[in-house]
Amino acid sequence: MGKIKENIDLDQIGEFGLIRLLTENIKLKNKSSLLGVGDDAAILDMKGKKTVVTTDLLTEGIHFNLVYTPLRHLGYKAVIVNLSDIYAMNAVPTQILISLALSSKFSTEMVQELYEGIQLACSMYHVDLVGGDTSSSMTGLNISITAIGAASDDKLVYRSGAGSNEFICVTGDLGAAYMGLQILEREKHIYDKNSTSQPDLSGYEYVLERQLKPEVRASIITALDKNDIKPTSMIDISDGLTSDLLHLCDASETGCKIFADKIPIAAETRKAAEEMNLEPVTISINGGEDYELLFTSTVNNFDKLTSIPGISIIGHMTNKEEGKHLVMPDGNYLEIQSMGWNSLRGKR
């Protein structure tokens, strides 16, 4: 990307000029990327592997708030959200296409910042940017990303493969992204009331980073593969643990039992939650935007699973008839109902 830092007006540079500026230094890295930006369509060659494809549309005011979201982070996160869906199929992401609709408040410099984040994510995860579309919007920023990946037939993992008595596992820890959002909203609220106050974000670095610049657990996909573990079912946690676990149960026709005290919660998340009078377990099972992997595995993999850092066994699948339950530390059973993210109901 050109390092032009002047505030060039988008109206002056035009659509083709902007696309040229944003894409002129893109180099294709993957062998499967035969042709990138510059023709009517991109051309890929998956060489006998299956093509895995997913898309997401992020809308200003619904999925992000530019008041506290740096554009670089937003670009990075927009890519991550999509790569997460590719990894959740146990596939490897290879290409993305990105479309932007920009309102008149956006300068060329701002679009370049967004693209720097996009290209950083592409670079970190070895993905090629092969196409897209740039145009105007009446209000706000819209970002649409399509991610494409490849996997051989025998590697693909669906939501529907889990059996009863299999372990339920999650990667990393949960609830941090949700707490990051609460902290940002709290500070925004204080600032809205008194614009001379400065936001106090120190001590919240971990939860803020999880909200603003999440990562995908690509390393765990690799570790599972090296240990000859193919999950029986898998999904990424975007809507919240319980909501996404219900998807696995529905698709696999199983019940489930997870244990509250097995759910991985970072100390920083717990601290932030308690400070705001929120129950750490509740926000960790319902929070969403974790982009951790939720998967099931047969019990004979116990030794291997517990030897891989960053994997927690939080419970097990059951027969469908046994229902779906969260077991509390006092032994009480709570029925699991989806309470996660529903973007049609607007901002949380």
Added chain:
Amino acid sequence: MGKIKENIDLDQIGEFGLIRLLTENIKLKNKSSLLGVGDDAAILDMKGKKTVVTTDLLTEGIHFNLVYTPLRHLGYKAVIVNLSDIYAMNAVPTQILISLALSSKFSTEMVQELYEGIQLACSMYHVDLVGGDTSSSMTGLNISITAIGAASDDKLVYRSGAGSNEFICVTGDLGAAYMGLQILEREKHIYDKNSTSQPDLSGYEYVLERQLKPEVRASIITALDKNDIKPTSMIDISDGLTSDLLHLCDASETGCKIFADKIPIAAETRKAAEEMNLEPVTISINGGEDYELLFTSTVNNFDKLTSIPGISIIGHMTNKEEGKHLVMPDGNYLEIQSMGWNSLRGKR
């Protein structure tokens, strides 16, 4: 698609409910569509063919105006715009993914109408809807479509393959979609001034249909293939003939010479243009949204090209040094400069 016609509130039905309602009756038709809606990503198998992929983001107020655009037509057109890019690579479209961001003014019934248009286009062009995303927007409707197609290596046609002295050909006729938009804008303007007046659209059916419900010239791609003609370069006319011809010239490093009196213009387009004091040739070379194919071919295909209905030879490529010209009926040469659609400069 379910034929539920009650106005179910989107807020009540929720994101998952809406997706279920819109996608429950989708049946995959193409062999390359292994898995559609319902997991983290769709799975495709191009079986040794190359994968061709393109994406477009359509924004309310910029790309369409719901005051005069029926939702069914909008859904149909949104798909066509993308399939057009796949055909322009001489590939066959096989799948689409569609993301919607909906403002609160949209009812479930309205979204279903939009989907009826989307599914009609999929059905007409034998394309599978395999994935997408549905969420809210603060204002307006955003539609993002990714289209995927397949082609064997030897069939693919790029923008860059034209040589000097080759024919420049277009399919169908040009300028009609632009005139359709002018008529719609005129009637809207009259209605805005006097809301008791009824729009008078009779006699404009052809240009209105070309604007509101365009088609792609898939049959000509088939006819060219049957006649063993592989275009040397190709693009679809979305930004306007001159703008898209300049793309072919730039990519192929050629000049060009096209003749004003060879440009195909429908009688209805000519009539509408003259009525509004517009020059038919000008609107036909600059109008845009034609979704016709612009391609080049070697001169030894003359007999075959002229035998295929719906193809017009409008000029020929030249050496780059000779420049890019439009030859007027009086023999005058005009230099071709891009004057087409630039969506960053807002609505035309």
